[in-house]
Amino acid sequence: MPALSIATFFLNCGGNQSSEKEIVNESDTTDIVESDQQVSLSEVISPQFPDAVLEMNQPLESSNYDPGTIEFQFNVKNYQLTSQTLDADTKQCANSGKGQHIHFILNGSPYKALYKPAYKAELDVGNYVVLSFLSRSYHESLKHYGAYVISQFSVGDTKSEPVDLTAPHMFYSRPKGEYKGLDTEKVILDFYLVNTDLSPDGNKVRATINGEQFLIDKWAPYFMEGLPMGESTIKLELVDHTGNIIDGPFNSVERTISLVSEGAI
Numbered sequence: 001m002p003a004l005s006i007a008t009f010f011l012n013c014g015g016n017q018s019s020e021k022e023i024v025n026e027s028d029t030t031d032i033v034e035s036d037q038q039v040s041l042s043e044v045i046s047p048q049f050p051d052a053v054l055e056m057n058q059p060l061e062s063s064n065y066d067p068g069t070i071e072f073q074f075n076v077k078n079y080q081l082t083s084q085t086l087d088a089d090t091k092q093c094a095n096s097g098k099g100q101h102i103h104f105i106l107n108g109s110p111y112k113a114l115y116k117p118a119y120k121a122e123l124d125v126g127n128y129v130v131l132s133f134l135s136r137s138y139h140e141s142l143k144h145y146g147a148y149v150i151s152q153f154s155v156g157d158t159k160s161e162p163v164d165l166t167a168p169h170m171f172y173s174r175p176k177g178e179y180k181g182l183d184t185e186k187v188i189l190d191f192y193l194v195n196t197d198l199s200p201d202g203n204k205v206r207a208t209i210n211g212e213q214f215l216i217d218k219w220a221p222y223f224m225e226g227l228p229m230g231e232s233t234i235k236l237e238l239v240d241h242t243g244n245i246i247d248g249p250f251n252s253v254e255r256t257i258s259l260v261s262e263g264a265i
Contacts, residue, residue, distance in 0.1 A: 038228070039209045044188065044221040046140055047086050052079035053146045054102065054134050059153045067124055067156045074102060074117035074132065074149075082115050085136040093223065094183040095138040103141060105131045105171055105192075108250040113139075125156030129163050129249075131171050133192055139174050140221045141190055150194055168196035168246050170205060170238035172253040175224070181262035186223045191236055193219050201241060208235040215239075229259050 055075040059065060082099040085091075102114040106121065107129055114132075133141050133148035141147075152165055174190040189207065196203050198217050205216040209224065210232050216222070238251040245252050 039212055039224055039226045041189065041207075041214055041216075041222040041224060043218070044140065044223055046091075046136060046221070048144075049079055049134070049142055049147075050144055051077075052134055052142055052144075053077040054079075054132060054149055056130070056132060056149045056151055059130075059151070061151050062153065064154045064156075065123075068122065070121050070123045070155065072104070072119040072121070072130070072132075074114075076102075076117050076134070079134055079142075081117065083137070085138060088137045091138050091186075092182070093138055093186045093188055094179055099137045101135050101137075102132050103135045103139070103173060103192075105173075108171065108253065110176055110255070111173060123155045125158050127154050127158050127160035127162055128152065129165070131192060131194070138188065139176075139190070140188055141173055141192055143192070143219060148192065148194075163249060166195060167248055168203065168238065168251070169194040169248050170196075170236065170246075170251050170253075172236050172250075172255060174221075175234060175257045176255070178258045178260060180260045184227065184229070184259040184261070186225055187227055187257070187259075189222045189224050189234070193238075196238070196246075203241065203246065204239055206235075206237040206239050206243070208237075209233075227259055229261050232257050232259065 053076070056072065057075060058071055058073040079100065081101055084099050088095045096113065098115050102117070103111040104114050104119060105111045112119070113135070129150070129152050131148065131150045135141055150165060152162055171192040171194070173192055174188045179187055191205060198204055198219050200217045207214045207216055233254060233256050235254040238246045238248070240246055
């Protein structure tokens with residue numbers, strides 16, 4: 001199996017330094033041997049569900065609705081919502097006690113976890129892009145074709161231009177919110193790609209974690225280890241082979257998370 005390389009960059013007063021690490025695939029994770037960087041990334045290996053399918057029956061693609069309550073209806077095949085993913089007990093990361101679910105992302109906002117295949121939202125006038133995908137109980141996405149659905153609709157008499165859903169898009173998924181106790185030791189970094197892939201010579205995701213930059217050339221989930229207690233800032237950017245951000249409304253996202261030690265008030 002080919003090795004995955006992640007280039008890491010460190011910024012300091014004396015100028016820029018860069019080093020390149022090589023990841024070798026192993027059984028449960030793939031590791032990066034670190035030197036002086038604070039945060040490390042290792043690829044997560046998880047159970048696959050190649051037959052799992054997610055469909056959205058409502059709202060209808062390109063339809064227009066009156067402002068107010070919009071109902072979202074999904075159909076899930078070959079995947080059990082609310083069940084614990086097989087390796088959840090040994091994953092050693094944040095896990096939902098409610099089990100497997102759907103990540104629901106509306107206009108690039110932080111996802112909502114849906115444990116039932118239906119959801120209602122109060123929406124004002126505007127154009128809306130909804131990305132939904134199946135998630136393991138520890139909030140890691142299923143990335144195969146058929147495990148996600150992306151759709152666009154409008155509400156009211158909007159002047160907003162529709163988004164080109166045939167263009168390359170990256171959606172931020174994890175990390176999110178607050179992590180406590182043992183959940184702070186391994187924090188999953190995960191994102192979702194539409195109409196693009198990553199490669200050493202092509203598009204990449206540039207992850208900036210508390211100022212440290214990682215160029216990711218393989219679409220996979222990663223464990224972040226070494227995050228400090230308190231707030232951490234995570235920025236994800238979909239970039240081309242020259243390092244320029246690919247144009248798109250969701251391709252550059254910055255979020256803040258919080259890590260709290262066990263017993264902290």
